[in-house]
Amino acid sequence: MLALVMRTATSPSASSTAHRAAEPARGTLWGVTYSVACYVAFLGVFGYFIAFLNNVWVPKSIDSGEPSGLGFALAANFGLVFLWALQHSVMARPRFKAMWTRIIPPHTERATYVLASAAALQLTMSCWTPVAGTIWTVQTAWLELAIYGVAALAWGVLLAASFEIDHFALFGVKQPVFAFLGRRIPTATFKRGYLYRIVRHPIQTGVLFGMWATPNMTTSHFMFAGLMTLYIFVGLFFEERELIREFGNTYREYKRQVAKLIPFVRLG
Numbered sequence: 001m002l003a004l005v006m007r008t009a010t011s012p013s014a015s016s017t018a019h020r021a022a023e024p025a026r027g028t029l030w031g032v033t034y035s036v037a038c039y040v041a042f043l044g045v046f047g048y049f050i051a052f053l054n055n056v057w058v059p060k061s062i063d064s065g066e067p068s069g070l071g072f073a074l075a076a077n078f079g080l081v082f083l084w085a086l087q088h089s090v091m092a093r094p095r096f097k098a099m100w101t102r103i104i105p106p107h108t109e110r111a112t113y114v115l116a117s118a119a120a121l122q123l124t125m126s127c128w129t130p131v132a133g134t135i136w137t138v139q140t141a142w143l144e145l146a147i148y149g150v151a152a153l154a155w156g157v158l159l160a161a162s163f164e165i166d167h168f169a170l171f172g173v174k175q176p177v178f179a180f181l182g183r184r185i186p187t188a189t190f191k192r193g194y195l196y197r198i199v200r201h202p203i204q205t206g207v208l209f210g211m212w213a214t215p216n217m218t219t220s221h222f223m224f225a226g227l228m229t230l231y232i233f234v235g236l237f238f239e240e241r242e243l244i245r246e247f248g249n250t251y252r253e254y255k256r257q258v259a260k261l262i263p264f265v266r267l268g
Helices: 029-054 070-090 094-100 106-126 141-165 174-180 202-212 219-247 249-257
Strands: 134-137 216-218
Touching: 029 106, 029 174, 029 202, 070 106, 070 219, 094 106, 106 174, 134 219, 141 202, 202 219, 216 219, 219 249
Parallel strands: none
Antiparallel strands: 134 216
């Protein structure tokens, strides 16, 4: 979401920087330029994503276009989210990475993943099928402003959480820079930033609140948020299994102490 966004299974968790030791092979200026271009592309798609959810500034938003029947729209949109989720998850698996880095330089693997995720999310938004109807509408000015404030805070939490782990490594810029300089990125260790002491997955928390906090919840928006939320929970189930395999009892204890997505709310 995503997703950004955003390995939802997007995205790194408190216990890992989501990156392993950098390859010793020397990088190139091309690799650095490519990674920066991928990062800029992601930022553009992420900005589009926020505008898409709020029906502002973009040619294709979540409610724009001719509405379709509920059944057709649900099937078509589920297919789009499934394709995005498939790309998001498969490319993050170690087996795929091992195969993929035989084709591309290992230090550009993360940047390529970020670019592919951005492209898949943009495809989902561009091909989204709207449906008619409204779930809720808030017409009280102060409450509407408060809801927009929650959404803005959620996107801010997402951004802050990415910097708590290693923003530029997460988005694939650091790896080619270090490779170009002939340096290694340190192996991932278990650590807790401030936000990761409140919830285990603050990036996904930001995505969830950013999607659901709207004063005008249309049926299209509800469908999009619902499908993405489903993927987040499925993805996190598998991600936490990997984290337990990697960090063992350290992560089990962290899981026992800290809420998953909403502070003080136990969701697993």
